Amino acid sequence: MFAAENGLKGDPRLEAISAAIRVVPNFPKKGIMFQDITTLLLDHKAFKHTIDIFVDRYKDMQISVVAGVEARGFLFGPSIALAIGAKFIPLRKPGKLPGKVISESYELEYGHDRLEMHVGAVEPRERVIIIDDLVATGGTLSAAMSLLESQGAEVVECACVIGLPEVKGQHKLKGKPLYVLVEPSGLDEFC
Amino acid sequence: MQTIIISPLVSHRLCLARAVPCNRLLNNHHRAPPSIRLSNHRSTTSLRLFSSAGSLCVCKSDAEYFAKAAASRDSEMATEDVQDPRIAKIASSIRVIPDFPKPGIMFQDITTLLLDTEAFKDTIALFVDRYKDKGISVVAGVEARGFIFGPPIALAIGAKFVPMRKPKKLPGKVISEEYSLEYGTDTIEMHVGAVEPGERAIIIDDLIATGGTLAAAIRLLERVGVKIVECACVIELPELKGKEKLGETSLFVLVKSAA
Numbered sequence: 001m002f003a004a005e006n007g008l009k010g011d012p013r014l015e016a017i018s019a020a021i022r023v024v025p026n027f028p029k030k031g032i033m034f035q036d037i038t039t040l041l042l043d044h045k046a047f048k049h050t051i052d053i054f055v056d057r058y059k060d061m062q063i064s065v066v067a068g069v070e071a072r073g074f075l076f077g078p079s080i081a082l083a084i085g086a087k088f089i090p091l092r093k094p095g096k097l098p099g100k101v102i103s104e105s106y107e108l109e110y111g112h113d114r115l116e117m118h119v120g121a122v123e124p125r126e127r128v129i130i131i132d133d134l135v136a137t138g139g140t141l142s143a144a145m146s147l148l149e150s151q152g153a154e155v156v157e158c159a160c161v162i163g164l165p166e167v168k169g170q171h172k173l174k175g176k177p178l179y180v181l182v183e184p185s186g187l188d189e190f191c
Numbered sequence: 192m193q194t195i196i197i198s199p200l201v202s203h204r205l206c207l208a209r210a211v212p213c214n215r216l217l218n219n220h221h222r223a224p225p226s227i228r229l230s231n232h233r234s235t236t237s238l239r240l241f242s243s244a245g246s247l248c249v250c251k252s253d254a255e256y257f258a259k260a261a262a263s264r265d266s267e268m269a270t271e272d273v274q275d276p277r278i279a280k281i282a283s284s285i286r287v288i289p290d291f292p293k294p295g296i297m298f299q300d301i302t303t304l305l306l307d308t309e310a311f312k313d314t315i316a317l318f319v320d321r322y323k324d325k326g327i328s329v330v331a332g333v334e335a336r337g338f339i340f341g342p343p344i345a346l347a348i349g350a351k352f353v354p355m356r357k358p359k360k361l362p363g364k365v366i367s368e369e370y371s372l373e374y375g376t377d378t379i380e381m382h383v384g385a386v387e388p389g390e391r392a393i394i395i396d397d398l399i400a401t402g403g404t405l406a407a408a409i410r411l412l413e414r415v416g417v418k419i420v421e422c423a424c425v426i427e428l429p430e431l432k433g434k435e436k437l438g439e440t441s442l443f444v445l446v447k448s449a450a
Contacts, residue, residue, distance in 0.1 A: 024362035034362045038382055041342070041352040048346055074338040075354070078305070082312055082343055088305040090339070098288040098298045118302055 002163065003053065003181045013049035018182040020046040021162065035162050035184050037072060037133050050076065053181060054159055055083040058129055063156060065128040067091055067148060069115070069140055072133035076161065080131065089121045091130075091144050102150060106143035115140065117147045124152030134162040135180065138173045145174055277313040282446045284310040285426065299426050299448055301336065301397045315340070317445060318423055319347040322393055327420055329392035331355055331412060333379065333404055336397035340425065344395065353385045355408050366414065370407035379407050388416025398426040399442065400450070402433025409440050
């Protein structure tokens with residue numbers, strides 16, 4: 001569900017966030033309009049709004065874990081975790097985490113990738129939110145959910161800054177709520 | 192703005208009507224600093240007076256004045272060397288994993304620090320306390336673990352966060368810097384236009400080992416005219432002498448560990 005349809009309709013912060021995201025055409029390949037959040041990170045006010053909106057939503061939901069997907073989930077997750085008093089768990093590409101890990105495979109457009117999490121990072125029955133910068137097909141987030149649920153944790157919600165058209169109208173991802181701040185910026189918004 | 196006219200017969204020794212408090216000068220980025228007019232027989236020169244920690248200097252321009260003010264803040268910061276009580280908890284929250292990524296390496300795993308909400312909060316607070324109110328407008332963080340510590344610091348001190356990434360990850364136009372590994376080389380990249388000349392930056396990573404990555408990050412930022420105030424890491428492995436690779440840039444770490 002989009003934030004504008006869920007209590008934040010007309011919130012000027014959402015417009016500021018959307019305007020701060022840069023579109024880079026044909027990256028990583030022809031035809032893809034890449035949503036570049038690095039420009040959001042350069043806009044201190046808009047970056048702060050992004051974190052504040054997530055914190056306001058999750059601070060009273062007894063969330064004890066924020067899991068962030070490498071690498072852009074790392075840009076948003078820790079600030080949210082710190083503000084709501086939760087642990088931060090990085091979910092990483094294979095071979096990066098040094099300790100004992102569990103892993104989950106997920107599909108890419110062509111081929112597969114894997115996501116890993118440290119064993120023991122999350123405990124059974126902990127309430128978790130999963131953060132990434134953008135949700136497209138939901139493949140990565142689904143893999144993340146599987147990892148956390150396999151350890152007995154409860155995924156309360158998945159949260160992303162940007163949601164591609166494929167997810168519009170979808171309130172749930174694999175049965176769990178999905179919360180998105182903005183739709184993709186168009187090319188003509190990039191000056 | 193104070194203007195003090197003094198006799199042209201006074202040569203090197205400058206007398207002020209009253210001393211200007213150091214803090215007021217350093218915290219006032221936007222107000223013009225006090226000036227003195229020296230008259231000689233031919234012309235009147237207007238000079239800026241800079242005062243810090245008991246020493247006085249005459250600056251020939253506003254730019255020189257503000258540069259000295261910034262440098263003074265920086266050197267005062269670097270001389271602090273007291274063990275904060277929060278450090279012990281932070282150090283004990285870091286897990287060491289032997290033989291990762293290869294035999295003989297004792298890997299410093301900060302993921303356990305991130306699971307300790309007090310220790311993580313204290314880590315960020317220690318960096319924020321050090322860097323707030325120092326005119327730092329850029330926090331640059333090295334992929335990927337620098338992305339975990341950098342943004343919370345940037346948000347707290349009102350700075351932008353600039354990710355420095357492995358090749359081909361950043362979508363826009365980039366500048367790159369190559370650096371040496373034990374075998375071969377690697378490259379870090381930054382978006383063109385992310386920073387502007389004259390900005391003051393700190394560079395964040397979880398750990399400094401040989402210093403190669405941080406040295407490359409320094410070179411990348413200096414190439415575009417940014418002043419690196421300091422490199423900041425949670426952990427240093429002093430035996431690997433990474434500090435030496437940073438040249439004139441100072442290093443601040445919370446925890447020192449055996450390699």
